Amino acid sequence: MQHIPVHKLTVRSGIGIEIKHTADFDARMQDVKNLGAHRDDHYIFFMIDSGYGSIMIDFEEVAIHEKSIFYVLPAQVHHKIENSEAEGWFIAVDTMLVPKEYRMVFENQLLLQQPYKLDEASHLHCLTLIKLLYNHFNHHKQSPFYLEILHSLLHSFIGMAACGYETLHDSGKKKLRPSQIMQDFKNILNANFKTEKRPAAYASMLNISESYLNESLKNTTGLPVSYWITNEVILEAKRLLYYSNLNVKQIAHEVGYDDHTYFSRLFKKSTGKTPLAFKATYRK
Incomplete structure (x- = not known):
């Protein structure tokens, strides 16, 4: 493969949503296995009711245990779902169906997101809601206001x-200004890291000083701007x-460097390794 493939939701669904239960997973997991490592152009949410699953995201394996919710962001490379x-x-x-205020919550971490463990009451509420969503998605396609109800439940x-x-x-505390700045920085970093490497440029985009x-x-x-730019x-x-x-x-x-020796x-x-040594280590 020359580039990392992007899995597009429109290939499978024309209404911006796909929902499956574990009873449907065999075919879905085979599709993912056949696709291999890939990005998605959409969000993926998992809710595990019992047992556990795991997914490899950007070189980290994340275990999702029972009564937990987990999500994968658009563009994160993932594979090896078990x-x-x-x-x-x-x-x-x-992505367009995820309200902006919710996206800000899901995307506000510079480090890899972790599963969220539900308490009994929250799990019951989510389970009731997701069953309604699943039933409506599969069995009421000809009913009036199908999409409106589907999107409301979603x-x-x-x-x-x-x-x-x-x-x-x-x-539960009100978001402090530094946390909001971190979140805003991550958003512009994701969009600009290939073309902009200067901390001062990101400060300018945020209308604040570099300091x-x-x-x-x-x-x-605990780490400065330059670290996070290089990290991305x-x-x-x-x-790649x-x-x-x-x-x-x-x-x-x-990734934005004309001089490959500098890169x-x-x-x-x-990383402590040359690019070729890294590739040899992980692609034996």
Whole structure:
């Protein structure tokens, strides 16, 4: 494969949503296995009712245990989905159907998101809602207001998930300014890291000083702006080294460097390995 494939929801669904129960998983998991490592152009939500599953996301294996919710963001590279006697649900959702305020919750971490453990009451509420959603999705396609009801149920489920993650992140406290800056920084970093490497440029995009941006990120993550810019670049480079057949020079260009020797030095400084050594280690 020359580039990492992108799995598009429109190929499977024309209404921006796909929902399956574990009873439907065999075919779905075979599709994912056949696709291999890939990105999605949409959100994926998992809710495990019993047992557990695991998914490999950007070189980290995440275990999802019973009564937990987990999500995969658009563009995150993932593969190797396993389910060990798991019962639960899979929902693929077009990004445009995830309200902005909920997206801000799901996308506000610079580090990899973790599963959210539901208490008994929350699990029951989510399970009731997702069963309504599943039933409506599969059995009421000819009914009046089908899409309107479907989207309302979907928004309710996503809202409950967002509420849980927001409580988990902030312990119910009002979001502080540094946390908001971190979230805004992540959003513009994802969109611009290939073409913009200067901390001052990101501060300018946020209409704040570079020193205040650095201070805010250090307060929330313990690390400065420059670290997170390089981290995003190196993560994308690792994805391309591992999952594509692009050479080092092509990958350097993909992540915004004309000088591939400089890129190689940066990669080694960040990871302790040259790009080729990294590729040889992970692609035996």
